[in-house]
Amino acid sequence: MNVTRGFTGRARVDNPGLPPGQYDAGDDWPVLSAEVTPDLSPADWTFRIDGLVREPRTWGWDEAHTLPESAYEGDIHCVTSWSKFGVRFGGVSLDAFLDAVGVHASATHAVAYAHTGYTTNLPLADLTGGRAWIAWEYDGKPLAAEHGGPARLLVPHLYFWKSAKWIAGLSLLDHDEPGFWEQNGYHERGNPWEEQRYSGD
Amino acid sequence: MTETTASPVFVPPTRFAVPGRIAVSNRTAAVWQTATLTEIRRETPHAATFRFAVPAWAGHLPGQHLMLRLTAGDGYTAQRHYSLASAPDDEGHVELTLDHVEGGEVSGWFHTRARPGDRVEVRGPLSGFFAWPGDRPALLIGAGSGVVPLMSMVRHRRARALDVPLRLLVSARGPEELIYAREYGAETTPVFTRRGPAGAPVGRLGAAHLRPVFEELPAGGWEAYVCGSNAFAEHASRLLVAAGQPVDRIRIERFG
Ligand SMILES: Cc1cc2nc3c(=O)[nH]c(=O)nc-3n(C[C@H](O)[C@H](O)[C@H](O)COP(=O)(O)OP(=O)(O)OC[C@H]3O[C@@H](n4cnc5c(N)ncnc54)[C@H](O)[C@@H]3O)c2cc1C
Numbered sequence: 001m002n003v004t005r006g007f008t009g010r011a012r013v014d015n016p017g018l019p020p021g022q023y024d025a026g027d028d029w030p031v032l033s034a035e036v037t038p039d040l041s042p043a044d045w046t047f048r049i050d051g052l053v054r055e056p057r058t059w060g061w062d063e064a065h066t067l068p069e070s071a072y073e074g075d076i077h078c079v080t081s082w083s084k085f086g087v088r089f090g091g092v093s094l095d096a097f098l099d100a101v102g103v104h105a106s107a108t109h110a111v112a113y114a115h116t117g118y119t120t121n122l123p124l125a126d127l128t129g130g131r132a133w134i135a136w137e138y139d140g141k142p143l144a145a146e147h148g149g150p151a152r153l154l155v156p157h158l159y160f161w162k163s164a165k166w167i168a169g170l171s172l173l174d175h176d177e178p179g180f181w182e183q184n185g186y187h188e189r190g191n192p193w194e195e196q197r198y199s200g201d
Numbered sequence: 202m203t204e205t206t207a208s209p210v211f212v213p214p215t216r217f218a219v220p221g222r223i224a225v226s227n228r229t230a231a232v233w234q235t236a237t238l239t240e241i242r243r244e245t246p247h248a249a250t251f252r253f254a255v256p257a258w259a260g261h262l263p264g265q266h267l268m269l270r271l272t273a274g275d276g277y278t279a280q281r282h283y284s285l286a287s288a289p290d291d292e293g294h295v296e297l298t299l300d301h302v303e304g305g306e307v308s309g310w311f312h313t314r315a316r317p318g319d320r321v322e323v324r325g326p327l328s329g330f331f332a333w334p335g336d337r338p339a340l341l342i343g344a345g346s347g348v349v350p351l352m353s354m355v356r357h358r359r360a361r362a363l364d365v366p367l368r369l370l371v372s373a374r375g376p377e378e379l380i381y382a383r384e385y386g387a388e389t390t391p392v393f394t395r396r397g398p399a400g401a402p403v404g405r406l407g408a409a410h411l412r413p414v415f416e417e418l419p420a421g422g423w424e425a426y427v428c429g430s431n432a433f434a435e436h437a438s439r440l441l442v443a444a445g446q447p448v449d450r451i452r453i454e455r456f457g
Pocket of ligand 1: 299302349
């Protein structure tokens, strides 16, 4: 251990919800996207699933809203070290979209892509079983553009760069294919509890 | 058989911003190294530059950042990202410039406790998308400590005597808060938002600041780099789009 002389740090909080190396950002919700926030209205928003599926499909805003509502209440964790507790997102479980297209047995991974062209890769297992959403509400209100509105992917058990803002689609693959940050040295899975920040962690 | 592969065929309505500029070494990013503080230089009442010896530093490109970690006696750690302020060199030194954030855990330690000889840990360099190798004409826009990665670009261009066009628009509340004030040359236009030197205009970065830069558009256009708080990044990137800068040539580093 390399102790830093004179550094004591903040009062220790015994918070079992805080993954290693993270701190509680409180009411702050930092924005860290690398691109210009797009001017995307709900009417222009679409969400597509293609690749290794029986029936590729594209949903518009209204169509997507006919699927059963589902909410996430819990915590989110950003690789830049902040975590945010007790957030509330509303939208639709990704399972509902995946059921509609019929996932091929050979699919193992997905590339999520945004309306800006941003991409991120995920194991399919992280997107199914009630652990991922397409979210369009935050705290009961429409999701703000800088946070990914009209709709973003939400995969709260992984670092938040996996939760692609301005989500446009998923391509299902039989192999892993690094996305934007993953090509820039970030970890292929990004599990905050294992502190998988950078490739090789 | 149904569909086989599977690369995204989607064409975004807005073209993609920020394709990565350089490949990042995954090996150097994974290793924590000891960085020994060798010098502290005051820049403004709220910002200071910290110079470190990192003997095995793998080198970096202007615009990249590192992760820095402080460890307390009981094993508690705090880690934050900091942009590299220094131009790449082969001397095994890097410089960071930190704002003193009120109540800040890491910047507070640097501004109140740190002294030469202290050791911290760093890993990096990280992230290739904001890097500027010195190849394309660069339009740099920063506010506050957001000027740090941009200064690395200005210094790199000078150190290598590159003749590729480069412009820096840097926003600060007043002259005494302008980081690196003594180092700027003809490439830089300071924008003062609250107080200016006698006779100088005071106000927010606006379309009028960008107009002359776009009137002298270099061959192939500008590669734009924007850095600062999220609010500043949103404002500056909107101005750039309005001035005709393609969105896929605007790279944004938000300090969160
Ligand atoms: C890519 C990148 C590059 C960056 N480059 C630079 C740079 O070159 N220079 C620079 O100065 N900064 C830079 N930053 C910002 C830097 O990473 C830190 O966020 C900044 O230094 C503040 O950290 P801190 O530990 O001092 O403050 P923190 O302790 O994180 O506090 C930040 C604010 O939140 C409040 N706060 C947070 N947690 C608590 C808590 N538990 N209780 C009470 N209050 C709390 C603090 O009071 C303070 O107002 C960069 C950020 C990124 C993402």
